[in-house]
Amino acid sequence: MPSINIVGKQLFDFFKIEQENETDFYETLDNLVKNGWVQAIENSFKIHSLVQIVARERLKPNAKNCSLLIKTFILKLKVKPGDNPIERQALIPYGETILSSINDEDKCVANVSHNLAIILRNLGNYKKALVYNLKAIDIGEKVLPADDPDLATSYSNISTVYKDSGSFEKALEYGLKDIDIKEKVLSSDHPDLAISYSNISLVYKSFGDLEKALEYCLKAIDIREKVLPADHPDLAASHFCIASIYYDLKDY
Numbered sequence: 001m002p003s004i005n006i007v008g009k010q011l012f013d014f015f016k017i018e019q020e021n022e023t024d025f026y027e028t029l030d031n032l033v034k035n036g037w038v039q040a041i042e043n044s045f046k047i048h049s050l051v052q053i054v055a056r057e058r059l060k061p062n063a064k065n066c067s068l069l070i071k072t073f074i075l076k077l078k079v080k081p082g083d084n085p086i087e088r089q090a091l092i093p094y095g096e097t098i099l100s101s102i103n104d105e106d107k108c109v110a111n112v113s114h115n116l117a118i119i120l121r122n123l124g125n126y127k128k129a130l131v132y133n134l135k136a137i138d139i140g141e142k143v144l145p146a147d148d149p150d151l152a153t154s155y156s157n158i159s160t161v162y163k164d165s166g167s168f169e170k171a172l173e174y175g176l177k178d179i180d181i182k183e184k185v186l187s188s189d190h191p192d193l194a195i196s197y198s199n200i201s202l203v204y205k206s207f208g209d210l211e212k213a214l215e216y217c218l219k220a221i222d223i224r225e226k227v228l229p230a231d232h233p234d235l236a237a238s239h240f241c242i243a244s245i246y247y248d249l250k251d252y
Contacts, residue, residue, distance in 0.1 A: 002093040003052050005044040014072055056101055063106035066098070070108045073098060077115035085122035092119060099135065110139035114154055121157070126165040133158035152181035156196055159203065168206045175200040194223035198238060210249050217242045
């Protein structure tokens with residue numbers, strides 16, 4: 001846990017304590033307070049940063065003995081379609097503490113890093129987002145098959161970070177890796193493939209390669225016209241994108 005004030009009910013939720021074990025849980029917290037490991041501040045608890053360091057050295061947290069907590073924060077850090085990433089901002093210290101404490105090359109650790117990177121990217125913190133994206137990819141490339149969809153998603157996300165920060169060559173490199181996997185494992189009309197085509201189209205447009213941008217934008221529209229309702233916002237976004245490319249090509 002990070003060295004911040006955490007409300008008791010939050011801890012109860014984070015550790016997935018069963019209702020019948022609530023009394024034992026709070027007794028354990030009280031014992032930690034009495035022994036000086038944890039500070040009690042009104043209804044919240046805080047571990048001192050020095051005690052935190054000692055605890056890490058003694059307890060040796062890893063992906064196995066912290067699996068419950070890691071899985072909790074994989075879900076809590078996940079930004080679903082329609083979610084506001086700003087609402088996850090308060091959870092950033094928890095994700096960062098997990099990643100600084102556990103160095104295992106484990107898929108669940110990669111998922112925490114991946115989800116944390118998405119939040120940071122949406123908050124405009126591209127530097128930190130890039131760090132956690134690269135960590136997720138580094139682990140994923142070691143523990144996942146080369147054509148795993150989760151790896152493709154990591155490539156897609158880091159491509160977006162590079163694009164938003166102006167590193168277009170890197171954005172293109174990872175965007176093409178994303179597409180290479182998805183074209184192998186997804187159906188030719190899968191909506192996720194349309195997203196990847198749309199993203200790489202924007203990268204090519206940033207490069208000024210309008211012909212390539214047009215090629216991938218048309219691929220995205222072709223899928224979306226098949227699988228989405230005629231009034232879907234993603235389809236509107238594709239139409240707008242292709243209109244802007246034709247405008248740049250002076251094809252009025």
